[in-house]
Amino acid sequence: MVRKRVRKRTVVAPVSALVALLVVLSGPGAVAAPTAPPPPAPGAPRAPRAPAPQSELVPGVHPGPYQPWQLDTPDQVLAPQVYTPSAAEDAVEPPRAAEGSDALIEYVPLSEAVAREAGVTACSRQAGPHQRQVERWLRLKVDGKQSAADCRAVRAFQSKQGIRPDSGFAGPVTWGRMRLLSAAKKPNAAGRCPVRAGRVACVDLRRQLVWVQKGKRVVFGPVPVRTGKAGYRTRTGWFKVYWKHKNHWSTLYNTPMPYSQFFSGGQAFHAIYGSVYSPPGSRGCVNMRLADARTLWSRLYTGDRVYVWGRKPGT
Numbered sequence: 001m002v003r004k005r006v007r008k009r010t011v012v013a014p015v016s017a018l019v020a021l022l023v024v025l026s027g028p029g030a031v032a033a034p035t036a037p038p039p040p041a042p043g044a045p046r047a048p049r050a051p052a053p054q055s056e057l058v059p060g061v062h063p064g065p066y067q068p069w070q071l072d073t074p075d076q077v078l079a080p081q082v083y084t085p086s087a088a089e090d091a092v093e094p095p096r097a098a099e100g101s102d103a104l105i106e107y108v109p110l111s112e113a114v115a116r117e118a119g120v121t122a123c124s125r126q127a128g129p130h131q132r133q134v135e136r137w138l139r140l141k142v143d144g145k146q147s148a149a150d151c152r153a154v155r156a157f158q159s160k161q162g163i164r165p166d167s168g169f170a171g172p173v174t175w176g177r178m179r180l181l182s183a184a185k186k187p188n189a190a191g192r193c194p195v196r197a198g199r200v201a202c203v204d205l206r207r208q209l210v211w212v213q214k215g216k217r218v219v220f221g222p223v224p225v226r227t228g229k230a231g232y233r234t235r236t237g238w239f240k241v242y243w244k245h246k247n248h249w250s251t252l253y254n255t256p257m258p259y260s261q262f263f264s265g266g267q268a269f270h271a272i273y274g275s276v277y278s279p280p281g282s283r284g285c286v287n288m289r290l291a292d293a294r295t296l297w298s299r300l301y302t303g304d305r306v307y308v309w310g311r312k313p314g315t
Helices: 015-026 110-117 131-137 148-161 172-183 290-299
Strands: 057-059 107-109 199-204 209-214 217-224 237-240 243-250 255-264 267-271 286-288 305-309
Touching: 057 110, 107 110, 131 148, 131 172, 148 172, 172 209, 172 217, 209 290, 217 290, 237 255, 255 290, 267 290, 286 290
Parallel strands: 199 305, 267 286
Antiparallel strands: 057 107, 199 209, 209 217, 237 305, 243 255, 255 267
């Protein structure tokens, strides 16, 4: 089968990536250790202190099968080259995701992940990034501090929902699951997504949810999604689905974008072969679980409207 692909674009790698590549290619010891900056002259203004880096969160269980592609996909800004796929091309379904690739694996501090690999299963003593939200949802004392009672309650929720590890850490997967459960019956209860006679795909950036409504009736979702991170925000406003490409491949990042439905330049709904809860976010596209993207593919048509509003926390 001959597959048509979008025109390749030249990409300039970030300086940090080039430096990292030089270190790898040069071998150990090839790069001298950085020297300390000279002290400021007497009376000279001091440079502003850089903010302390946040603790890195990693998957709390051993990673699953290796995926031979990157998770992030590009916000190309410019629209892709649009064409009409042949019937033979459309008949090919995108590859299935590796088993467990979209499992509810919580992101925890690196130290906790290492301890659990060593067999330590103690309750987490650390407050998670969504501590207050999780406490409020569970109707606990909202103080943003982890307590033994908090951990027991969070662990019970995680165990019931199949979130691993059920360590009581209030991470993005736990809070994302709570948001989904709260919105399950009436995702548009607040009326933020305008009601129209035709289909509207509603993208709630604050809650990281997507659903499709026709009039007041929800015909798809809500489902969890992963939208643009800082510097690559998913654009807000009214749009229309202008191109659907089931087996789209990003030549910019050499990355698959299964069930792509483009609605704003290079931004599209599409599946990823990984977790939609992984921080910090996409490069502008609306990432979905493979099964959800496949179902949305059959619910939206070219010309259907898309409404995006709010702001993703942390962007």
